[in-house]
Amino acid sequence: MSRGKHSARLLSIFAILTLLMTGCEEPAKTVFDPKGSAGESQLDLIMLSIYIMIFVFVVVMAIFFYVLIRYRQKPGDNSIPKQIEGSMKLELLWIVIPIILLAILAVPTLSTTFSLAEEAPDNGDALRVKVTAHQYWWEFEYPDLGIKTAQELHIPTNEKVYLELTSDDVIHSFWVPELAGKQDLNPGKTNTMWLDAKEPGTYAGRCAELCGASHALMNFEVVAEDRSDFDQWVAERKNPSSEPQTAEQKAGKEVFTQNCMSCHAIDGTKMKTKGDKGPNLTGFAKRNKVAGLMENNDENLEKWLKHPDQIKPGTYMPSFDYLNKKDMNNLKEYLRSLE
Ligand code: HEC
Ligand SMILES: [Cu+2]
Structure with a gap:
């Protein structure tokens, strides 16, 4: 390949990288701007590895x-340089230096990883x-408080959760x-981690x-x-106020x-519901989002109830597009009253 083509290709790669790194209009919510101490210690590790690199x-x-530059071929000099093998x-130098660098990275990585996985104290x-x-979807249960909710993890600020x-x-x-994060959730196994938030706010999770x-x-x-x-x-x-x-x-x-009881539970109601195949809908009217995704308003709620699979392909929530207009409106009224 000619030198011109080569540098044109390099240039375009740099241009794409620059574009990716500047991101979109909204300031990106990233690991580089942590809002809690777990995030801060993860950022420290990221920075340590970046500095080493x-x-x-x-x-x-x-x-x-x-x-x-020093050993380039000089004009007119066609002699063969001294051959060494x-x-x-x-060899020792470039084995030992990486070992030292990896050790510098490994020690804090291991200790941070273990301290971020710390389990709740028994007190x-x-x-x-x-x-x-x-x-x-995500289910959040507070075993010591007797609460089960979904899609929204509520935590107090400045406390380890x-x-x-x-x-x-x-x-x-x-x-x-x-x-x-990130921490895997594996079927049949429990992993632990803790987090905290230093400021009140709503933080996006994925x-x-x-x-x-x-x-996605x-x-x-x-x-x-x-x-x-x-x-x-x-x-x-x-x-909760769950009675109509x-x-x-x-x-x-x-x-x-x-239609819904077999999968969804609503606490504080006289229904004998123990459905647990779908999110617990207690206090649903107060959630910010429908299905963790769309703004919680009337229109989006109806979209979700009629065609959940168009919003989340492969979801286990069946579609209820066969409900007549009156039933649908009453159902929405009821869901809107769950505070
Ligand atoms: C077969 C089980 C099943 C039935 C029956 C069912 N759902 Fe669902 N529902 C789900 C599942 C699973 C989800 C979570 C879907 C997801 O986010 O991928 C869900 C999610 C929802 C959500 C969003 C919850 C949230 O926290 O944002 C609402 C609202 C909802 N369902 C209402 C209803 C209503 C109303 C009915 C009855 C007309 C109903 N569902 C019937 C399984 C069911
Ligand atoms: Cu997932």
Whole structure:
């Protein structure tokens, strides 16, 4: 290949890289801007490895260019340079240096990895959450508080929250770029990790393991609130207003009992529901998103109920496009009343 073509190709690669690194208009929510101490220590590790790589790159490039210029063929000199074969000194040097660099990387990596997987202390004060991943939704259970919810992980700020992660079907991976992760969720096994958030806010979460058709749509949110707001959320979840008030809501509850109870539970209601194939819908009206994905409004809720498979291909929620308009409206009224 000619030199011109070569550098044109290099240039275009750099142009694409620059484009990728600048990202889109919104400031990207990334691991480079952590909002909690688990995320901070993960960023420290990333930076350590980047510094080591930059160091190696600079040293190798310096030697490379030095040799290139210093030992280039001089004009008119056609003699063959001194031929050597093997050098114990050099061989040892480039075995020992990488070993030292890897050790510098390995020691903090191992200790951080283990400390981020720390389990909840046994004193009963720690906030534990059992996270169960399903195709394609997230279940959050607070065993010590008696709460089960979905899609939205509520945590108090400035407290370590200990997660026990497992899967109901295939391997998923829990990732909240600004807070912590990634940690695998394996069926039949429980992994542990902890995270915390230093500021109140809503942090986007993703499934980071290809787990099926809707893997890229398996989103969730971490909602971090001050302790008093969190306690209020807990109180609401424990004592939800799930009983229908208006005639529409009452009729909607009927539709729900006939069609949805086998998969969805709603706490605090007189229904004998123990459905656990789908998200627990207690307090659904207060969730930010429908299915962890779309803004929680009337229109999106209807879209979801009618054609969930068009929103999340391969979802196990069946479509209810056969409900008549009245039933659908009553059902939505009822779901909207679940606070
Ligand atoms: C066969 C089991 C099944 C039945 C029956 C079922 N669902 Fe679902 N539903 C699911 C599953 C599974 C999900 C999670 C889907 C996903 O996100 O991939 C879901 C998700 C939802 C969500 C979104 C929940 C959230 O947290 O954002 C709503 C709302 C919902 N279903 C309402 C209903 C209603 C109303 C009915 C009855 C008309 C119903 N479902 C019947 C399985 C079921
Ligand atoms: Cu997944």
